Amino acid sequence: MISKAQAKYVQSLHQKKYRQRHGAFLVEGGKSVLELLSSGVETETVFCTPEFADQNRAKLAPGPAPVLVSEAELAQVSTLATNTTALAVARRPPEAPLPPALPLGALVLALDEVRDPGNLGTLIRLADWYGLPGLVLSDTCADPWAPKTVAATMGSFARVRIWPRPLAEWLGALPAGTAIYGADLHGTNVHRVALAPAGVLVMGSESHGLTPAVAACLTQRLHIPRGPGGGAESLNVAISAAILLDNFFRGQ
Amino acid sequence: MISKAQAKYVQSLHQKKYRQRHGAFLVEGGKSVLELLSSGVETETVFCTPEFADQNRAKLAPGPAPVLVSEAELAQVSTLATNTTALAVARRPPEAPLPPALPLGALVLALDEVRDPGNLGTLIRLADWYGLPGLVLSDTCADPWAPKTVAATMGSFARVRIWPRPLAEWLGALPAGTAIYGADLHGTNVHRVALAPAGVLVMGSESHGLTPAVAACLTQRLHIPRGPGGGAESLNVAISAAILLDNFFRGQ
Numbered sequence: 001m002i003s004k005a006q007a008k009y010v011q012s013l014h015q016k017k018y019r020q021r022h023g024a025f026l027v028e029g030g031k032s033v034l035e036l037l038s039s040g041v042e043t044e045t046v047f048c049t050p051e052f053a054d055q056n057r058a059k060l061a062p063g064p065a066p067v068l069v070s071e072a073e074l075a076q077v078s079t080l081a082t083n084t085t086a087l088a089v090a091r092r093p094p095e096a097p098l099p100p101a102l103p104l105g106a107l108v109l110a111l112d113e114v115r116d117p118g119n120l121g122t123l124i125r126l127a128d129w130y131g132l133p134g135l136v137l138s139d140t141c142a143d144p145w146a147p148k149t150v151a152a153t154m155g156s157f158a159r160v161r162i163w164p165r166p167l168a169e170w171l172g173a174l175p176a177g178t179a180i181y182g183a184d185l186h187g188t189n190v191h192r193v194a195l196a197p198a199g200v201l202v203m204g205s206e207s208h209g210l211t212p213a214v215a216a217c218l219t220q221r222l223h224i225p226r227g228p229g230g231g232a233e234s235l236n237v238a239i240s241a242a243i244l245l246d247n248f249f250r251g252q
Numbered sequence: 253m254i255s256k257a258q259a260k261y262v263q264s265l266h267q268k269k270y271r272q273r274h275g276a277f278l279v280e281g282g283k284s285v286l287e288l289l290s291s292g293v294e295t296e297t298v299f300c301t302p303e304f305a306d307q308n309r310a311k312l313a314p315g316p317a318p319v320l321v322s323e324a325e326l327a328q329v330s331t332l333a334t335n336t337t338a339l340a341v342a343r344r345p346p347e348a349p350l351p352p353a354l355p356l357g358a359l360v361l362a363l364d365e366v367r368d369p370g371n372l373g374t375l376i377r378l379a380d381w382y383g384l385p386g387l388v389l390s391d392t393c394a395d396p397w398a399p400k401t402v403a404a405t406m407g408s409f410a411r412v413r414i415w416p417r418p419l420a421e422w423l424g425a426l427p428a429g430t431a432i433y434g435a436d437l438h439g440t441n442v443h444r445v446a447l448a449p450a451g452v453l454v455m456g457s458e459s460h461g462l463t464p465a466v467a468a469c470l471t472q473r474l475h476i477p478r479g480p481g482g483g484a485e486s487l488n489v490a491i492s493a494a495i496l497l498d499n500f501f502r503g504q
Contacts, residue, residue: 128483129483159483224498227449230383231412232378236374236377238488239491242494243494243495246476
């Protein structure tokens with residue numbers, strides 16, 4: 001059973017302010033909770049149904065002894081309309097160091113005003129797929145520890161490093177010669193240029209593009225060609241990032 | 253002002269059963285409503301605030317005279333938590349013919365059990381970007397006319413053709429020699445093969461992959477290489493489709 005104090009604490013973590021205050025975040029749904037327990041991220045508490053505990057005894061073993069709850073209790077404290085298995089409170093990992101000259105020979109993804117948590121989560125998953133060292137986030141991005149972001153990462157939240165930074169300043173302070181790529185309708189056709197995954201790839205908000213101070217830092221603008229007869233004006237930010245990353249990794 | 257009967261009708265269209273019965277669907281938010289009015293899709297009714305009507309007089313002119321409503325009235329009938337501008341009821345377009353041998357020399361996207369309306373909408377937008385003739389949907393896909401799908405298409409719902417079909421049967425009846433591509437972890441590296449956009453690209457559900465009967469129809473399996481050191485097990489279905497489509501259109 002979940003105590004009144006526990007329920008209040010879990011519900012407080014729906015809000016960014018309390019996630020920051022407590023240095024904790026929620027991991028919702030059975031699959032994500034098992035990913036959490038197999039990762040190096042510290043787990044405070046696991047709440048799950050007796051059925052889930054029975055079925056996942058070995059996988060739950062590395063974590064704290066689970067608090068057994070009913071589906072109704074889970075639904076009451078979860079942000080999900082249906083969460084019939086498990087929920088965990090995890091400790092926010094300490095920030096890993098980000099060398100001023102970037103991890104050598106690696107590509108870092110930087111996001112400028114990506115405000116949608118679903119898009120941010122999908123981008124974190126994508127960074128994990130390509131083995132990028134991590135993501136630099138402008139302070140106008142969605143919270144990487146919001147429940148919707150964590151859910152959209154499909155477990156990658158535990159593997160990808162996140163560095164919140166004032167983006168234009170951070171880009172401006174990188175060593176001269178660092179390649180800083182960004183998407184731009186008037187940029188070079190990404191199919192006509194050989195790209196190596198080193199430097200920074202900056203992605204902006206879908207509706208407003210890059211903020212001017214960030215756009216001014218780019219050293220190369222890339223353009224994803226639209227198909228012949230294509231009608232859409234633009235692509236979703238995570239979709240664009242995926243296509244660009246695939247082009248960066250073609251030669252690997 | 254919105255009448256009681258109008259409110260009841262609009263709210264009924266939140267549900268698939270009534271969208272089918274009435275041959276109608278909802279378009280929510282100002283931007284999407286304006287896309288609707290500039291498309292060839294028939295519009296039954298536009299509900300909008302007086303401010304929105306004032307600001308978009310010319311763009312609203314091709315549609316029926318708008319019913320002016322308050323933000324509170326909009327919120328009451330909308331599926332969106334915040335819709336402060338406009339909502340329209342549109343007529344479902346009649347199905348365009350799909351030749352048994354496919355549109356010659358074009359690539360059709362076929363979706364097998366893509367149940368998430370957000371993913372489906374993003375895939376429709378992607379098909380529009382690449383100028384594909386349309387999408388064939390298995391009957392286990394999300395409803396292409398659901399409000400969440402329509403919103404995720406970002407206006408592409410009005411330009412892309414949709415053909416619901418029993419997928420395995422439809423694929424099985426295509427002329428011999430039609431290329432049928434699908435994503436598969438054990439397929440050919442998509443960077444190591446020259447692809448032309450002709451035939452069918454089949455995408456399955458993220459969690460379960462292609463259903464066996466559909467998988468049996470593939471003539472070529474393609475694999476998106478993961479980055480060195482990458483940790484994620486898989487990619488989102490719309491992300492995978494985007495990367496594959498970019499590879500199909502490299503030579504164009």
